[in-house]
Amino acid sequence: xxxxxxxxxxxxxxxxxxxxxxxxxxxxxxxxxxxxxxxxxxxxxxxxxxxxxxxxxxxxxxxxxxxxxxxxxxxxxxxxxxxxxxxxxxxxxxxxxxxxxxxxxxxxxxxxxxxxxxxxxxxxxxxxxxxxxxxxxxxxxxxxxxxxxxxxxxxxxxxxxxxxxxxxxxxxxxxxxxxxxxxxxxxxxxxxxxxxxxxxxxxxxxxxxxxxxxxxxxxxxxxxxxxxxxxxxxxxxxxxxxxxxxxxxxxxxxxxxxxxxxxxxxxxxxxxxxxxxxxxxxxxxxxxxxxxxxxxxxxx
Numbered sequence: 243x244x245x246x247x248x249x250x251x252x253x254x255x256x257x258x259x260x261x262x263x264x265x266x267x268x269x270x271x272x273x274x275x276x277x278x279x280x281x282x283x284x285x286x287x288x289x290x291x292x293x294x295x296x297x298x299x300x301x302x303x304x305x306x307x308x309x310x311x312x313x314x315x316x317x318x319x320x321x322x323x324x325x326x327x328x329x330x331x332x333x334x335x336x337x338x339x340x341x342x343x344x345x346x347x348x349x350x351x352x353x354x355x356x357x358x359x360x361x362x363x364x365x366x367x368x369x370x371x372x373x374x375x376x377x378x379x380x381x382x383x384x385x386x387x388x389x390x391x392x393x394x395x396x397x398x399x400x401x402x403x404x405x406x407x408x409x410x411x412x413x414x415x416x417x418x419x420x421x422x423x424x425x426x427x428x429x430x431x432x433x434x435x436x437x438x439x440x441x442x443x444x445x446x447x448x449x450x451x452x453x454x455x456x457x458x459x460x461x462x463x464x465x466x467x468x469x470x471x472x473x474x475x476x477x478x479x480x481x482x483x484x485x486x487x488x489x490x491x492x493x494x495x496x497x498x499x500x501x502x503x504x505x506x507x508x509x510x511x512x513x514x515x516x517x518x519x520x521x522x523x524x525x526x527x528x529x530x531x532x533x534x535x536x537x538x539x540x541x542x
Contacts (some may be wrong), residue, residue, distance in 0.1 A: 258439045291395065294332060294343055294379055296353035299522035300375070301326050303388055304352075306404060306523035309395040315346040322516060340364055350394065354378065354387065354521070378522065384408075384525045404523055411526035412452070413535050419454030422427035425478040428508070431465065431519065432485070433497060439467040445521050455479065455533040473502050479536055480508045483515035511535050 268437070278437060294315035295301040301320040304310050316329045332343045335356045343365065351365050352373045362372050375390055377383030386403050392401030427450050432438035439459040440446035450457040458475040459467050482497055484490040490512040496501050498510065513535055518528040 260362065262318050291350055292346070292348045293395075294346055294348040294351045295320060296332070296335065296338060297355070297375075298322065298358045298516070299354055299520040300352045300391065301438055302522045302524065303391045304395065307388075307392055307395060307397040309397055312395060314348055314380070314483065315343065317409055323328075340368075342369075344368060352391065352394070372507055378389050378445050379443055381445045381452065381525070382413075383445055384464050384521045387521060389525065398483045408523070408526040412529055415530050416452050419452065419533055419537075422454050424454055425440065425455050425474065425536060426458050426508075427481065428467075428472060428475070428477040430480055430482045431515070432483075433503060434500065436470065437467045437469060438465050441467065445525075446519060449518075449525075449529055449532055450536070453529055455532075455536045473505065476506055477508045480506060480510045481513050481532075481535055482510055483519065484514060509538075511538060 245386050250274065287338060290313045291312050293304065293312045295313060296317050298317065298320045301313065301316050302322055305326065310323075310325065313326070313329055315332050316326055318331050318334050320326050320329070320331075332346070333339045336358065338357070338361060339359065342350060343378070348370055350360070350373065351372045352375070353362060354375045355378045357374070359374075362374055368371050373385050373390065373394060377387045377390075385408075386450050388401050389398075389406060412539070428449065429440040429446060429531060431440070439462070440450060440457060441462040442457075442460040443463045444465060447457050447460055456475050461471065462468070482490075482494060484493045485496075494512060495512065514531070517524055518532055520528075
């Protein structure tokens with residue numbers, strides 16, 4: 243009798259151990275599958291975000307972060323990288339089409355400088371989230387812009403790696419610039435009836451300083467400059483941006499034959515406005531290019 247009870251007790255104990263072993267094996271097999279399924283769901287949730295970018299630097303940043311697939315629309319000026327031009331355009335920065343934008347059914351619209359507040363308000367009234375980035379006051383704003391966009395598309399790690407690389411490149415350029423003389427510089431963004439330049443309150447003004455130049459437009463604000471001040475300063479280096487839809491040669495001819503610009507004595511150098519005047523992931527490269535332009539004679 244006692245032997246039978248002991249046997250039954252041992253059998254029960256063995257059965258319990260067997261069930262525990264089976265359950266443990268089940269968990270070992272199923273947990274990786276459940277985890278994998280959870281990971282697979284993340285891109286699906288991300289794909290639900292439909293973004294229209296109203297600014298070229300925003301478009302560049304999204305592609306650089308690996309989130310270009312979330313874009314469903316762009317502005318006319320969003321031409322980098324090349325694949326961005328395949329997206330439907332909603333118009334210019336200054337006069338985008340609300341009807342076209344709404345037809346793309348975005349869940350998020352991102353803009354930086356120069357997009358009218360009235361337009362962004364109309365987008366919000368239509369029930370669409372708007373991220374309006376105003377970071378163009380200084381170069382550090384470039385990193386803020388990248389981080390803000392990265393937060394919306396779950397690309398924070400990619401953003402930090404990008405920023406670290408940019409900061410290293412910027413440091414290299416600044417160290418080289420500190421060893422050279424500092425010529426006076428004027429950035430010609432537009433001219434004629436309206437003169438636009440990199441004034442004191444802009445990231446581009448700070449870039450001129452970082453690249454080893456003295457920006458004469460630091461005595462003005464809001465990207466606007468006067469012909470009288472330009473002629474009075476007569477800077478050593480004039481960096482000329484080709485006008486929209488024109489070649490560099492066409493813009494150079496207009497500038498050098500029009501009064502009063504024809505009377506300036508400084509050296510005129512064409513620059514890639516898409517690279518240098520856009521605040522975003524290529525800004526460190528733009529700073530290096532700006533350094534080469536300002537110190538062109540030294541490089542030769």
